[in-house]
Amino acid sequence: MHTSALKLIDSNLPEKWQEILSDLITDPKELLQFLELDETKLALGSDALGQFSLKVPRPFAKRIRKGDWNDPLLRQVWPDLLEETSGPKDSPDPLSERSFNPIQGLLHKYHGRALLTAASYCAVHCRYCFRRHFNYENNSPSREEWGIVLKYLAEDTSIEEAIFSGGDPLALSDRQLAWLIDQVSEISHISTLRIHTRLPIVIPQRVTSKLIRILTESRLKSVMVVHCNHAQELDEQTKAGLSTLAANGIIMLNQSVVLSKVNDKPQILIELSRALFSCDVLPYYLHLPDRVSGTTHFQVTKRYALEILGEVQRQLPGYLVPTLVQEEAGESSKTRLV
Numbered sequence: 104m105h106t107s108a109l110k111l112i113d114s115n116l117p118e119k120w121q122e123i124l125s126d127l128i129t130d131p132k133e134l135l136q137f138l139e140l141d142e143t144k145l146a147l148g149s150d151a152l153g154q155f156s157l158k159v160p161r162p163f164a165k166r167i168r169k170g171d172w173n174d175p176l177l178r179q180v181w182p183d184l185l186e187e188t189s190g191p192k193d194s195p196d197p198l199s200e201r202s203f204n205p206i207q208g209l210l211h212k213y214h215g216r217a218l219l220t221a222a223s224y225c226a227v228h229c230r231y232c233f234r235r236h237f238n239y240e241n242n243s244p245s246r247e248e249w250g251i252v253l254k255y256l257a258e259d260t261s262i263e264e265a266i267f268s269g270g271d272p273l274a275l276s277d278r279q280l281a282w283l284i285d286q287v288s289e290i291s292h293i294s295t296l297r298i299h300t301r302l303p304i305v306i307p308q309r310v311t312s313k314l315i316r317i318l319t320e321s322r323l324k325s326v327m328v329v330h331c332n333h334a335q336e337l338d339e340q341t342k343a344g345l346s347t348l349a350a351n352g353i354i355m356l357n358q359s360v361v362l363s364k365v366n367d368k369p370q371i372l373i374e375l376s377r378a379l380f381s382c383d384v385l386p387y388y389l390h391l392p393d394r395v396s397g398t399t400h401f402q403v404t405k406r407y408a409l410e411i412l413g414e415v416q417r418q419l420p421g422y423l424v425p426t427l428v429q430e431e432a433g434e435s436s437k438t439r440l441v
């Protein structure tokens with residue numbers, strides 16, 4: 104079963120993921136032309152672009168409706184003029200991650216697990232990203248510096264789970280990814296590898312037989328948490344990739360962020376949960392957006408998010424209802440709101 108699933112994925116690949124990753128749409132005008140949008144209505148946040156550039160993979164751009172400024176996928180990637188307006192509670196580092204960053208490449212916030220900033224870049228720039236101001240320059244370890252991170256993990260026997268995050272860890276080459284997984288798997292008290300990634304959503308070609316081999320041949324139990332906010336992000340190829348990962352024994356979960364004018368309606372979240380389930384991914388967390396500078400226009404109040412989720416709960420079985428959470432600086436875990 105595994106072999107045929109892998110063949111299916113690879114034989115369907117029109118392009119290699121590396122080529123797609125090196126040919127992202129980064130010019131706002133190109134994106135507007137591709138989407139047949141009127142450039143004269145351009146409300147571009149040029150300051151925002153300087154801080155956090157435009158990055159849209161072409162397979163994701165193809166899922167954006169042409170000619171529609173209100174498309175929920177476009178809203179996630181378009182640098183709106185509103186990014187230049189910050190609210191009084193907004194901060195470049197709302198979760199105080201800097202205080203949990205003891206050494207380059209490592210965030211150690213919660214008991215039992217530690218997060219490695221395995222890659223310093225992403226395939227897509229989500230405008231609401233809580234790490235849009237993160238100092239990746241200081242968190243891009245060389246092989247030697249990874250040695251220090253690995254020593255830290257080896258010396259703290261309470262750490263059972265290594266979380267690869269970033270940036271996007273699947274933006275690493277297979278060789279780099281396999282090397283890091285091998286190193287972590289040599290630490291006997293670590294039993295689980297969790298990968299936080301948006302790549303299988305935005306560039307489904309990233310799901311290859313080689314990637315699956317790397318994950319399944321490790322002694323570590325693999326959990327993949329993808330990030331998808333709207334059912335429109337899940338086209339047939341994306342669903343096939345996610346199903347194939349699940350069919351190969353990788354535990355597949357999704358986390359979303361509830362975002363104003365993207366997915367802040369019960370029906371949208373219900374459709375998302377159903378679409379994820381159809382490709383063997385379970386909804387995990389629904390985050391309230393973090394108060395990151397430049398993201399005020401995405402904010403949804405806690406009260407409204409609870410109302411939306413209440414309706415989702417009424418219509419779906421419990422296993423399709425994500426847990427609404429909020430991250431708060433200094434807390435020892437995420438705060439569950441329901």
Ligand code: SF4
Nearest residue numbers: 225228229232270301
């Ligand atoms: S993929 Fe994740 S880390 Fe990268 S910009 Fe989007 S939300 Fe941020």
